[in-house]
Amino acid sequence: MKLSDLDTNEKTLAENLGKEESFGPFDELRDELQQLQKMLYAQNKHRVLVVMQAMDTGGKDGCIKHVFSRVDPQGLNVVSFKKPTEDELAHDFLWRVHEHVPRNGHLTVFNRSHYEDIIAVRVKNLFPEKVWKRRYQHVVDFERMLAEEGTTIVKIFLNISRDEQKARLQSRLDNPDKYWKFNPDDLKDRALWDDFMETYEDVIEKTSTDVAPWYVIPADRKWYRNLCVARIMVDTLKGLKMSFPEPTWKPGDVTLED
């Protein structure tokens, strides 16, 4: 797979939607997602993990905000993984993510994830090849274990073009109320764009499994990206064939005192 061969600017669905036409269907998907999550929480049986990865400005924050805005926050956890702390680096790389995997009935979104420990580590040469190379198998093993123990895993890569990143960074430089989003270090990563793409291609290819598939989302158009991710979430939750749990008491046998 070559990420550069994929259209980051795609905007056609079966229904041939444009931006304006997307709002209605997106609204419906969010309502569906809200209902499905309610059952997920009530049944307290399945756990759902969404891994969200992208280049800087790729839209992780915005996508999470828009897609999950109607989900009951009691059953939703969004976990952001930053540069590892000293304490985190003093453990294996899966330690800090394992702590935050969803419990029964919960939906957890990882904003960045254990994949940074392969991707950033490899591109920026933070650890020897020996270390990041074996981590491919570590994440495959880890995710299979999570899946076999009952976690549904969805991995999403928001695929933007190099030009779109330039436009978004420029927008941060031009708008005082976006200044806070600009980090000079992002320019260092941008200079390594091709290395990042190559690494993402390799990682997506090697770690996409039946139980933990990667979805590559054309992400230059935010509305299209949101629609795709909402669709994936709804389809994934529907696939669990959930139902509200049986009562543990016998209906009819319970009478309320005055």
Add this chain to the structure above:
Amino acid sequence: MKLSDLDTNEKTLAENLGKEESFGPFDELRDELQQLQKMLYAQNKHRVLVVMQAMDTGGKDGCIKHVFSRVDPQGLNVVSFKKPTEDELAHDFLWRVHEHVPRNGHLTVFNRSHYEDIIAVRVKNLFPEKVWKRRYQHVVDFERMLAEEGTTIVKIFLNISRDEQKARLQSRLDNPDKYWKFNPDDLKDRALWDDFMETYEDVIEKTSTDVAPWYVIPADRKWYRNLCVARIMVDTLKGLKMSFPEPTWKPGDVTLED
């Protein structure tokens, strides 16, 4: 391997020690362990995990207390895993143990462990065979990942005989100041002794690896058991070939102000 073929009452070392003669060497081993742990902590590079398993009354608490009594508590963590809570059962079985694996420079002892999630689960039929059977591979994968990421793993099974367990339980029933140690549920486990032995044999055989070996310790004699475990700890830490870390500043270039 048949546990019942192993002598639980063994008491001979190369030096042909008896109980009285063991105190001096045991004292020396504890001093050595204290020094080695000091370097482990200072170097802040290696992490050491000891997994301690045994039948009820097998001596886990006593062994930990005696062997590690001189180790600096700042770098030592003893974690007891009880019957999983509702929150823990709502995750994969490795979740709660992963949280507690040692960080750099630390020595962590698991009093019971993820092995209960195979052993107790299998013997007491807590989950279907399908679940516990695949957990053998999960623990092997998990421990290999920990090891490859820098954790030294030692797994210890304190092997007592059925007769010795009877004597120790009787002692708890006869001595008011040991009453608190008696749990009627232990009798249910005792009734399943043969199943437990068969399961331990299978687990030890299938999960003993180069990077995470099992040691089966003859444990009917407490002094002998302690001596063995102390010896294993000292040999394991020596094997790390540790040294105190290089200073990050240039000695001689630092002058102190008045």
